[in-house]
Amino acid sequence: MKKLSDKQRRIINFIDRFLVDKSYPPSIRDIQAGCKISSTSVVDYNLNILEREGYIRRHAEVSRGIKLLSRTSTSESPVPVPVIGLIAAGEPIPVPTPDTWNVTVAAEMLEMPRELIRSKEDIYALRVKGMSMVDALINDGDIVLMQYVSAVENGEMAAVWLKAEKEATLKKVYIESDCVRLQPANSQMRPIYAESDNIEIQGRVIAVVRQIT
Amino acid sequence: MKKLSDKQRRIINFIDRFLVDKSYPPSIRDIQAGCKISSTSVVDYNLNILEREGYIRRHAEVSRGIKLLSRTSTSESPVPVPVIGLIAAGEPIPVPTPDTWNVTVAAEMLEMPRELIRSKEDIYALRVKGMSMVDALINDGDIVLMQYVSAVENGEMAAVWLKAEKEATLKKVYIESDCVRLQPANSQMRPIYAESDNIEIQGRVIAVVRQIT
DNA sequence: GTTCATTTAGAACAGGTGTTCGCTATGTCC
DNA sequence: GGACATAGCGAACACCTGTTCTAAATGAAC
Structure with a gap:
């Protein structure tokens, strides 16, 4: 793919927005008006270049016969993740059971981009309740x-x-010679030291998602 | 939605297959040929019914101006969001330009679940650099x-x-009588008070995503 | 049967639309 | 400068395409 001129980038961009908006491709004259191009032949000229460079495909003599090639490749199917419960300081952490894995039974499903969870398996989600995880930068x-x-x-x-404190927490875990160091994600906070038989690892945190308002 | 006639079902079906195949909508005469209908007016007649019943939407006087509404699969597909740059305390915040919106040109794309960004438009993403946003619980x-x-x-x-401090920050904004109060998301932190003409709103935060390791 | 709404038929119109052609402008390389 | 490739311009052409009109066929309800 060669470098595109400014005008060609504008055209690609316009086709993209037009398709999202109207859900049918623009005509040559739509592009002309939308990109403030002086002549339809200039649009035709640049569309031919865009096709030669592999950005679009055109169907000859068909009105609005433009297909955006770049767009199709990007969308990878999202992965459904079950939200199986809450995580709060004073409550046990829910652990997935065969039932909660069931897509139809789970109370709530979340569609996550595949790249966020990569190839990992056995993924579930918890909703955080309370402010007890602020030291892990989790709200x-x-x-x-x-x-x-x-x-x-x-x-x-x-x-x-x-176990002893009956408390759930999200921390970075470092196994040291005599005990386990629990380090908050916020590096300004002090670590906690716990005895090995007092802690129970319930799962590994692979991502945090916060939706605002 | 009323029950559709056999012919109308064939038309919907044909439009669907045509769209998947060619990625642009069929013309009236395409439908006529594909569904073996004798007259364009019959196609027009049935398309009007399909629009009235909520199966499609037509754009008047626009060739191939047909949009399939029943294909709800699009509403769950992920939305590509361009990552247009970094946000750091001491650097100006990148602002999207027509170029950076471009799906094909943007350096990095992120596939976000549609429910996270709902129906909002003009969405872009920034990668946070440095620890200056910890008071907003952002790492x-x-x-x-x-x-x-x-x-x-x-x-x-x-x-x-x-402006004066040449500093970028993420805060909750409260406009008060004489100045603007910038409140950290972490409620334990103190707010900052700034004069109205010293601040510039660069965008609204709608979500935060943190990938761990 | 009559009446009425629904559906189909064919043709024509007006504007939309891809394409083409000659010409000009600009920049690059020798 | 001259030769050449690239890019833009405007107009015209021929077909595509949505729309509209009148008339007829079909079917349901009475």
Whole structure:
């Protein structure tokens, strides 16, 4: 693909917006008006270049016979993720069961872009309740994407259940010689040290999504 | 929606197949040939019924101006969002230009679930650089989804450029009698008060996405 | 049967639309 | 400068296409 001229970029752009808006392709004269081009032949000229460079495909002698090639390749199918419950400081963390995995049974589903969860499996989501995770830079109402694992590697962010304190928290986990260090994501905060048999890894955090208002 | 006649079902079906195949809508005479209908007026007649019943939408006097409404699959497909740059404390906030909107030209694209951005338009994304937004519970490396607006309502989270300080920040904006109050999302932090002509609203924050590791 | 709404038929019109042609302008390379 | 490729311009042509009109066929309800 060669470099496009400014006018050609404008044309591609216009076709894209036109298609989203009207859901049928623009005519040559639509493009002419939309891109403030002086002549239809100039539009035709540049469309031919765009086709030669592989950005569009044209159908000869068919009105509005323009197909955008770039657009089709981008959209990858999203992955449905079940939201199986809440995570709050004082409550046990919900753990996925065969039932909650079921797409039809889950109370709420979230469509996540495939690139966010990559090739990972056993993904579920929790909604954060309360302000207890602000030290992990996680707000009330945020959605936490989790992977169901029972052990994590050093430095990974995990959902941790502190048995004695009966408290759920999201921290980076570092296994040290005699105990486990739980480090908040916010580096300005102090870490917590816990004994190995007092913690239970409930899952690994792979993403956080916050929708505002 | 009333029950459709056999002919009308064939027409809908044909439009659907035609769109998938050619990616532009059929003309009246395409439908006539494809559905073996004797007259263009019959096609026109039935298309009007299909529009009245809510199956399609027609644009008057526009060739191939047919939009299939029943294809709801599009409403769940992910929305491509261009990542147009970085947002950091000491650097001006990138503002989308017609070029950066372009799907094919943008350096990086993000596929976002449609429900996250709802029906909003003019969406772009910025990658956060540095720890200066921790008071908004936003970490280094987070992706901020923005909507391009020049003014925000009271209490909305916005990207604000402080002219005198030459500083970019994400804060909740409250317009008060004599000045503007910039409130961090983390309610434990103190607000900043700025004069109206010292701030520039660069966009509205609609979501934050954090990918961990 | 009559009456009425629905559907079909064919043709024609007016404007939309892709295409083409000759010409000019601009820039590049020797 | 001269030769050449690229890009733009405006007009005209021929076909495409949505629309409209009148008339006829069909079918349902009575």
